[in-house]
Amino acid sequence: MSTTTMAKGRALPTSLPWSGLLALSAAAFTAVVTELLPAGLLPRMAPALGVSEAQVGFLVTGYAVASFAGAIPLTVLLRGLPRRPVLVGTLLGFAASNAVVALSSSYGLTFTARLVAGLTGGTLWAMLVGYAARMVPAERRGRAIAIVLAGITLALSLGVPAGAALAQVVGWRAAFGALAGLAVLLVAWVRWRVPGFPGEPPGARLPLRRVAGLPGIPVVLSVTLLLLLGHQVMYTYVAPFAAHAGFGRTGLVLLVFGAATVAGIWLTGVLVDRCLRPALLGALALCSAVMPVLGGFAGTPAVLLSCVALWGVAFGGAPTLIQTALVDASGPAHADVATSLQTTVYNAGIAAGSLTGGVALEHLGAGALPWTSLPLVVGALVTVVLGRRHAFPAVRRRS
Structure with missing residues (x-):
């Protein structure tokens, strides 16, 4: 062979x-x-x-x-x-x-x-x-x-x-x-x-603006931004949210999240080449489902830790799925430039998400954080659903 x-x-x-x-x-x-x-x-x-x-x-x-x-x-x-x-x-x-x-x-x-x-x-x-x-x-x-x-x-x-x-x-x-x-x-x-x-x-060498305009690239970058915004709203302020829920052991919350991300990236490695689009839809749907449960029932420790674990599994795999979709859309020859765009968007999402979460925490309290995150994560999910043609096709391009 x-x-x-x-x-x-x-x-x-x-x-x-x-x-x-x-x-x-x-x-x-x-x-x-x-x-x-x-x-x-x-x-x-x-x-x-x-x-x-x-x-x-x-x-x-x-x-x-x-x-x-x-x-x-x-x-x-x-x-x-x-x-x-x-x-x-x-x-x-x-x-x-x-x-x-x-x-x-x-x-x-x-x-x-x-x-x-x-x-x-x-x-x-x-x-x-x-x-x-x-x-x-x-x-x-x-x-x-x-x-x-x-x-x-x-x-x-x-x-x-x-x-x-x-x-x-x-x-x-x-x-x-x-x-x-x-x-x-x-x-x-x-x-x-x-x-x-x-x-x-x-x-x-395609000019930067042409790489940014390749079919599918703007959609993938939009999903990156929305997901990081929604994620950072919660993750940056997980300590005050845990305290609001009556669970003062922030270290345990972060440990559960970290361990779950390891499981998420392992699961993604198994699925990504066979079913990228369904796996990403599943990860974003799971993130979207977890946020309202955290918003309504985080006062129960078992619910809080279970939701954090599910959130970690979903988020642990999402970056790999999105990065793979980006390389599929750009082709390996232009992947470095496309990824530099995504790196910039990723960091912008972290900064803006932390800022958004801080504003919500200051004016609405820690209980508002999951509800602030929810529409952003749902926005990422909807963008993937609508991006079927070029960014997240049912059958991946193998260029």
């Missing part, structure tokens, strides 16, 4: 290239831990840098803003370069920025290093999904993307807590030093197991 298939002159394995995909997943893991680790180390970093805990929190904000601002222009600037050197460059950027944070006693220098890390992260997120899609045949694209994006889930559920625990034992500087070392090791792994791909030749 043949072990390869051909795609534009390149032989692709019919079995999944696990080592290469896990290297990309580890890169995603490193990016998420790099972004969020300062949030768990505020009391430890503030005295060492001579600033308030709020200013240390701005190290996370600065990273996010740089990632948001840099994803599209850097992707467009670098799209003609060979892909593996760009990937290696992003990992070296993480290594350098984390090493500076580990050694710096200056808040200004630390903040600058975090901006560099954010620019690096925006570039990495724009290329990871497209890279995975080019490593496998079209019929295995969804599962490959699920493997890569599992790095995000593992970082949130295990990586960030482990980094915070390591900082308690050996100090926060050593934790950032370990992240720098991990990025260097990843460079070797990528060079060993991740195949090289050429950049886009000049004649094949």
Whole structure:
């Protein structure tokens, strides 16, 4: 039996290239831990840098803003370069920025290093999904993307807590030093197991506006925005909502949600290549069904935790399904630019959702959060239902 298939002159394995995909997943893991680790180390970093805990929190904000601002222009600037050197460059950027944070006693220098890390992260997120899609045949694209994006889930559920625990034992500087070392090791792994791909030749590079206007792309981006808006309204303020429900153990709520997202991404990896559209409709319908139950019955702990688990399963799988639909719509050749657009929309959804939830919390109280989230998630569901022709077809395109 043949072990390869051909795609534009390149032989692709019919079995999944696990080592290469896990290297990309580890890169995603490193990016998420790099972004969020300062949030768990505020009391430890503030005295060492001579600033308030709020200013240390701005190290996370600065990273996010740089990632948001840099994803599209850097992707467009670098799209003609060979892909593996760009990937290696992003990992070296993480290594350098984390090493500076580990050694710096200056808040200004630390903040600058975090901006560099954010620019690096925006570039990495724009290329990871497209890279995975080019490593496998079209019929295995969804599962490959699920493997890569599992790095995000593992970082949130295990990586960030482990980094915070390591900082308690050996100090926060050593934790950032370990992240720098991990990025260097990843460079070797990528060079060993991740195949090289050429950049886009000049004649094949669609302008940014044309990629954004490809059939299906605006619909996929709209679903991304609506889902992230609805999700962040609740997730950002899960602590005050749990307190409102009379359940003060926020850590347990977050643990249930995190474990459920791991189950969700595993389930998605099984389903995505066979039934992307039904799986996404099911995930969004589940999110939509959970919100009114939380709004009316969260005062019962079993109901609260069950709903949070269902919400985690649904949300854990949704990004992989949406990303796969995006690559289907753009084609692997334009996936980096399309994903840079989605990265920007994703971050905008996080920021706007957190703001919307904060306004609802301040003026209406925590009990209003599920009802604020509900129309946004339902909007994402309706958009998928209506986007049958190009964005979420019943039969996937295999380009």
